Amino acid sequence: MKTDHRDKDQTETTVSRRDFLATAGAAGAVALAPGVLDAASGPVPTANLGTTGARVSVLAAGTAFNLTPIALRSIAREGITYWDTAQSYAGGNSEKEIGKYFAKHGNRKDVYLVTKCGNHAVESFTSALNGSLESLQTDYVDTYFLHNLGDPDRLDDEMKACQEKLKKEGKIRYFGFSSHHGRMIDVLERAPQVGFVDTIMFKYSFRNMDDPRLQKAMDACAEAGIGLIAMKTQGGRQPTDVTVPAWEGYTRHQAALKVVWEDERISAICSEMVNVQQVKDNGAAARLRRGVGYLERQDLQEYAIETNHLHCRGCAHICESRVAAGTAVADLMRLKMYHDEYGKRRYARDLFAQMPVAARQVDGVDFRDAETACPFGLQVGNMVRDAVSKLA
Numbered sequence: 342m343k344t345d346h347r348d349k350d351q352t353e354t355t356v357s358r359r360d361f362l363a364t365a366g367a368a369g370a371v372a373l374a375p376g377v378l379d380a381a382s383g384p385v386p387t388a389n390l391g392t393t394g395a396r397v398s399v400l401a402a403g404t405a406f407n408l409t410p411i412a413l414r415s416i417a418r419e420g421i422t423y424w425d426t427a428q429s430y431a432g433g434n435s436e437k438e439i440g441k442y443f444a445k446h447g448n449r450k451d452v453y454l455v456t457k458c459g460n461h462a463v464e465s466f467t468s469a470l471n472g473s474l475e476s477l478q479t480d481y482v483d484t485y486f487l488h489n490l491g492d493p494d495r496l497d498d499e500m501k502a503c504q505e506k507l508k509k510e511g512k513i514r515y516f517g518f519s520s521h522h523g524r525m526i527d528v529l530e531r532a533p534q535v536g537f538v539d540t541i542m543f544k545y546s547f548r549n550m551d552d553p554r555l556q557k558a559m560d561a562c563a564e565a566g567i568g569l570i571a572m573k574t575q576g577g578r579q580p581t582d583v584t585v586p587a588w589e590g591y592t593r594h595q596a597a598l599k600v601v602w603e604d605e606r607i608s609a610i611c612s613e614m615v616n617v618q619q620v621k622d623n624g625a626a627a628r629l630r631r632g633v634g635y636l637e638r639q640d641l642q643e644y645a646i647e648t649n650h651l652h653c654r655g656c657a658h659i660c661e662s663r664v665a666a667g668t669a670v671a672d673l674m675r676l677k678m679y680h681d682e683y684g685k686r687r688y689a690r691d692l693f694a695q696m697p698v699a700a701r702q703v704d705g706v707d708f709r710d711a712e713t714a715c716p717f718g719l720q721v722g723n724m725v726r727d728a729v730s731k732l733a
């Protein structure tokens with residue numbers, strides 16, 4: 342059985358009750374050696390969420406799949422108290438399942454609950470929250486995110502007033518955004534400047550942690566007391582074709598988690614765990630999260646070098662200005678990843694269908710300049726054409 346760890350993102354997975362109960366299902370699991378599992382017990386540790394005053398479990402449950410009661414029970418039993426959902430997850434069913442769970446178990450207050458809205462117009466952002474609260478069967482969420490923010494100018498006075506009003510009404514405790522957008526660093530840079538962003542969830546892994554601009558933006562956020570949550574900590578591509586060595590019972594997957602947890606600016610890692618074994622194994626890894634060994638770090642670096650040409654980091658500012666047609670290279674690459682690597686084909690196609698026509702254009706488009714500019718050697722033309730042929 343292949344092992345993998347599925348990072349949380351805004352994709353959607355269909356997981357049946359039987360799949361969830363299965364040990365290391367199709368999406369795989371982070372496999373810890375028995376000794377490590379035995380050593381890890383007790384609830385998942387907690388950490389401060391920046392200077393917000395909230396404490397959150399260092400492992401957050403991403404719920405972009407068809408949740409079942411047993412999945413939520415397993416997450417709760419593991420002591421994972423940070424639950425992340427969004428209006429778009431599983432066509433709204435993620436929020437509804439969580440709501441049903443709260444109604445049945447009465448544990449709303451035990452959970453740090455996050456939801457997100459993909460419509461960033463203030464009116465929609467506000468009105469959609471009411472629908473989320475209804476689905477979630479609660480009168481407040483702990484964090485309300487702008488979903489996948491890419492425009493730093495959206496963090497304007499209007500949005501400031503909007504989130505203040507929602508806080509005053511008691512509907513949200515904290516405001517922020519998630520981002521895996523091509524302009525992710527731009528929005529991270531803006532957040533500490535505007536002074537009203539409490540928390541951010543963003544793409545962070547062994548693959549992009551060497552980016553000095555990202556590091557500087559993270560420093561500024563941390564200094565401003567913004568709570569930082571990492572997602573996509575496996576760097577996107579699953580290393581299924583590589584023999585995974587183990588160090589003291591850890592796999593490469595654990596090493597990828599540990600290097601992120603080792604970063605003290607990060608409050609939690611958000612991870613989509615689609616079966617009981619993944620919940621248990623990631624929970625165990627969270628309890629033993631500190632201390633990345635030299636060999637683990639070296640292996641990750643070598644693995645990144647081996648696979649960087651296969652993985653788009655989403656740094657659209659580098660390549661997209663070199664594509665005259667306006668093709669959204671980074672978005673197409675991301676949807677291709679959902680389709681090819683995560684197996685989320687329908688969801689990838691749905692997202693593709695929502696893209697503007699110009700952003701999907703590949704016929705007759707010259708990608709050679711973009712390819713030359715890409716510092717990671719991606720075959721941009723071939724890859725985006727392949728994406729469009731699969732997603733159209």
Ligand code: SF4
Nearest residue numbers: 653654656657660715
């Ligand atoms: S194709 Fe290369 S330059 Fe363009 S977004 Fe992806 S990794 Fe960055």
